[in-house]
Amino acid sequence: MKKLITKIIKKVIRECAKSMFIVLSWLPQNKHLIMFESFSGKQYSCNPKAIYEYIVEHHPEYNGVWSIRKEHSSLFLQRKIPYVNRYSLKWFISMARARYWVTNSRMPSWITKPKHTVYVQTWHGTPLKKLVSDIKEVHMPGTTNETYVEGFHQESKNWDYLISPNRYSSDIFKRAFNFHKEMIEVGYPRNDIFYTHNNSSYITSVKEKLGLPKNKKIILYAPTWRDNEFFRPGKYKFELNMDLNLLKEKLGEEYIILLRLHSFVADNFDLSGYEGFVYNYSRFLDINELYLISDLLITDYSSVFFDFANLKRPIIFYTYDLESYSGKVRGLYFNLEEDAPGPVVKTTQELLQAISDYENNGLEAYEEKYNRFYQKYCYLDNGFASKRVVEKIFLGEAK
Missing domain, CATH: 3.40.50.11820 (CDP-glycerol glycerophosphotransferase, N-terminal domain)
Known part of the structure; x- marks a missing residue:
């Protein structure tokens, strides 16, 4: 009964708002x-x-x-x-x-x-x-x-x-x-910002504004939301599904991780114990500034990598649920494993290996694929x- 009354009230409010407008x-x-x-x-x-x-x-x-x-x-x-x-x-x-x-x-x-x-x-x-x-x-x-x-x-x-x-x-x-x-x-x-502000002075100013260490490399982790993972209509949830302890152990001396979640995701992550290694900038307003200060992007099915590719910096696709997401949950427009301008991995261990490969070889292994990707999707920017x-x-x- 309470739900019905709430539904009726909401409908009346919508109709009044519509009429007033x-x-x-x-x-x-x-x-x-x-x-x-x-x-x-x-x-x-x-x-x-x-x-x-x-x-x-x-x-x-x-x-x-x-x-x-x-x-x-x-x-x-x-x-x-x-x-x-x-x-x-x-x-x-x-x-x-x-x-x-x-x-x-x-x-x-x-x-x-x-x-x-x-x-x-x-x-x-x-x-x-x-x-x-x-x-x-x-x-x-x-x-x-x-x-x-x-x-x-x-x-x-x-x-x-x-x-x-x-x-x-x-x-x-x-x-x-x-x-x-x-x-x-x-x-x-x-x-536009990738072509007008991609310089050391601007990048340094952003790091200073955010209080980030200047002597460490930055990994930006920016995953998308899952349509089928939610608390209730309009409130979605998300699990990191990566071993932060292992990442901190292996990368903590050289890297920090910036976490940027989709605006639909409702969770507040408890990052206790990861201070100084993981920074949650999910509420940070302009992701483009985070792109500019990041040395490497980790994402999944988010469109962020199309934008980040303008910088021609390393991208890793952490797709632990690739089969279910590309099939039942949402569906993809192209084969990520074949066409992505970077490695597609499914575990934290594989993620660490991909980071190590970039450290040792740069973009060499993906240079041809990256260039094709850039020419198809970034050519107007x-x-x-x-x-x-x-x-x-x-x-x-x-x-």
Whole structure:
């Protein structure tokens, strides 16, 4: 009975919010207002951040405001970045009047895009794991294949522009998202930093900001989430599945590990006993800075390796559940063991061996495969993607 009442209350609130937003959409358009959002208001990061910062520097005639969740306001206050709290009255008015929305994830399903608003969907990665229509079986709690795909396709109808990092992604996005409007295939704005800030002074400044030792090499471990591992709808869990004791014993003198988990993962890891060796930066807002200071990336099925490949540094794929993930759980777009630009391993021992091989031989064993990978997925990234997006969309729409 309690669950039923809660469900009814939530539905009433959604309908009221929807109605209020439709009414507010009749307010006069603010032609210079751009509403930015990253990962449903949880971060100041990714493609929206890169586009925002380019606009602030080069086109101050626009007013960029961030849509955020209230609990994440401290960073925006510290950096004096304009924001409104999600679902506040000011948020409703700002979203309803804005000329542009720029986000890397979906908007709430009840929100109706005003006729005067241009919706720029940047998305958040080159796809390895299958997306939307291409997923054979959805394992996310609280939904079915039909409702998930239909809900996503209803959302994608609102997108006026979709940013793509390469032709491979464009082909998948069109089909999986059922997107038929304008694809902006210009590289990823968030990757500009690899070409504009990849220097020793900037890298040192980031290490100092984070309080990291400068005399040790850095391993970034950035795995994705598992659709079928969850506490309840919207709250996912994740197990490290690696022997930190063994890693500390073998690598502790020369390396530190930075842990960066997907924003969907709800666990708080107890890293007691690993102080000075493992640092949890899952809440760190901009993973691109972590890429730049890292000597080596360990990941699995996350799209992070497509971005990291711009740096041409070692990548190891720690895929202890490859068979189940690539088969039943999600499905992959290509054969990771054949096409990955680095070793694919399944145990901590194999992980240590791969690190040792990189220490001794660098990228030599994977150089040819890495170059092919770079030419297929990173060829558009050169430090000017943000500029190309702004000129194509914002300046083009203004004409």
